[in-house]
Amino acid sequence: MSLTETRSNQENLEEAFRIAQQELGVPRLLEPEDIDVSHPDEKSIMTYVAQFLQYSKDMPSVDDDLEVSPSEKVREMTCWLQRAYEELLDVWSSTEREGYCRRYQAFQTFVGSFYEQRHPVIPMLSAMKRSTKLSEEQVALRQAWDNMEDRLQRCRTELDGALPAPLHSLAQWLQRMEAVLAEDHGTSDHRSAAQNARDKKEQLKGLMVDMSGHLDTLHLFHNTDDEGSSLIPDEKLDELKRRFTNARVTAKYHGIKLEYSEHWHHVCELLSRLKSKLNAWRGPYGSQESVLSLLQDWSDTIEKQGLVSILNAALHKLKETASTYTGKAALSEDSGTVNRQVKEAESEAAVSTEEADTVRGTMDRVLATWESYKHCSHSLQVFLGQEQAGSKVPENLSKWSSLQAQLNESGNFLIEVTDSSTSSSVANELGKLNRRWADFIKRTKFVSTKEAVPSQQASSSAPCAQAVQRLVQEADWTLREAVEVSPEALHSYRKRLQVSLMAVSDK
Structure with missing residues (x-):
């Protein structure tokens, strides 16, 4: 439609006849020369118009249009956009050798329509x-729309570039300024x-350095040639x-918005890094070597790199920038969002910083527990191997009993804080060692009863020996049963084992 104002009457009539014949199926009964005259043949014109009336009877009614499915409507709009795109290309190519004014007016007429x-x-x-999730029709519509928007922008850019000096420099400056002032979409x-x-x-x-010079260009430019x-x-x-005024007004406060955006995204990026580290540091843990590696990573991140200190400094800078931002009346509509973002960042930083300190203590405890567990396990295995063939009660039995209790305390803690594979391995190893200890205690108690109790007290000690034997058997059964590696099962197993061992030690 935008070309109708720039073409002759006969050119417009020729295009109308072509569209009527190809798109609507109306036979071509006339030629442009038959119409573009002072006294056209009215009978021929009425015959041609009658063909349009017949076509209008075959058009779908409003009710039929209401029954069109959403997918069909999307396809219709896609086709319309594609036709508009082709029309834009036609406008642009047909005015390529025309003067600037005619090409600009043709483009603006098309854009308005x-x-x-x-x-x-x-x-x-x-x-x-x-x-x-988009359907195929919706994807096609989005693509057609994007193509149209891109082409319109290319035309505008070419029109700016074709301006006479010195306006073309001003237009190029405006394009760069508008790109800087454009709002960025959110990103993760x-x-x-x-x-x-x-x-x-x-x-x-x-760009702001050149603003005053371009303002002078606008004021001093005379829009007439030598012929007037x-x-x-x-x-x-x-x-x-209009574009220059908008850029000048927007740029006045956009620097504040950019500075705030820079600091806010920087704080968010630091928080993301710290949270990622915390996810690894808080467990569940693996072997002793892996815990040692995590502690080294914590030291590198927190102490050497100073991530928490950097985060706190960035947060302080963000709060200062936010104060400047919200203090501008022209930016007051953003105050709610800015205050909320700063408050959330401050809260997350406080929680993450505190957890970074806490998790260091947890990893230290896990590492110390691994060292204790391995020491107790090795020492107890060596002791039980030496005492396996012995027939006497060792003099330092209380020391080994204390070591065995320490082993179970360390093992139970590791079972709770390690991953499933490591927890299962510790539970199996601990179970085997406790069964060997139970066998040793059973042998030791009977030897002690047989050798140390005087004959006159034998009858009174018999019930005690029987009680010891019963308790040892219960502990032995507990130690030999299969244990499911789950928090509930391990907790129940641990309680029953502790009760049995305490009872045996008291006898």
Whole structure:
């Protein structure tokens, strides 16, 4: 439609006849020369119009249109966008050798018509943004829309570049400024977002240096040539002035927004790094060597790299920038979001910092427990191997009993804090060693009863010996049963084992 104003009457009639014949199936009964005359043949015209009336009878009614499925509507809008895209290409190519004014006016006419007709597409695109999965029709619509938007922007860029000097330099400056001032979409990659905000902030500083010079260009530019004709359409000059004013006003506060964005994304990136480390440091843990490696990683991250200190300093800078941001009346509508983001970041930093201190203590305890467990396990195995063939009660039995209790305490703790594979291995090893200890205690108690009790007290000691034997048997049964490696089963097993061992020790 935008070309109708730039073409002759006969050219427009030729295009209308072509579309009617190809798109609507209306036979070509007339030629442009038959119509573009002072006194056209009215009978021929009425015959041709009758063909359109017949076509209109075959068009779907409003009720039929209401029955169109959503997918069909999406396809219709996709086809419309594709036709509009082809029309834009036609507008652009047909005015390639025309003057700047004619090409600009043809483009603007097309854009105005396109914007008026695009309203049905907007709700569809908005709904697609909220959808987690798009259909093939929706993907095609999005692609057609993106193609159209990209092509429109390319045309605008070419029109800016074709401006006469010195306006073309001003237009190029405006394009760079508008790119810096454009709002970025949210991203989960905080490191890249922080760097992007930092880069834009530096670009903005450089562009602001040239602002006054371009303002002079606008004020001093005379839009007439030597013959008194306009160099560019007045609408284009007004557009440049409008864009420049918008850039100047927006840039005044955009630097603050970019600085805040840089610091906020930086804090979020540091928090993400710390949380990732905490996930590894808090367990469940593995072998003694793996715990030692985690402690070294904690030392490198917290003490050498100073991640927590860097986070606290970045958070302090963020709060200062946020205070400047919310103190500007022109940015007051963002105050709620800024205050909420800072509060959340401050809370997360406090929790993560405290956990970093706590988890260090936990890893120290796990490492110390591993050392205790391995020491007790090795010592007890050596002792039981030496005493296996012995027939006398060792003099330092209480020492070994204490060591065996320490072994179980260490083992039970490791079972609770290690991963399933390590926990199962510790439980099996602990069970085997406890069964050997139970066998040793059973032999020792009977030897002690037989050798140490005087004959006159034998009868009174018999019940005690029987009780000891019964308790040892119970402990032996407990130690020999298969244990399911789960928190509940291990907890129950541990309690029954402790009760049995305490009872045996008291006898």
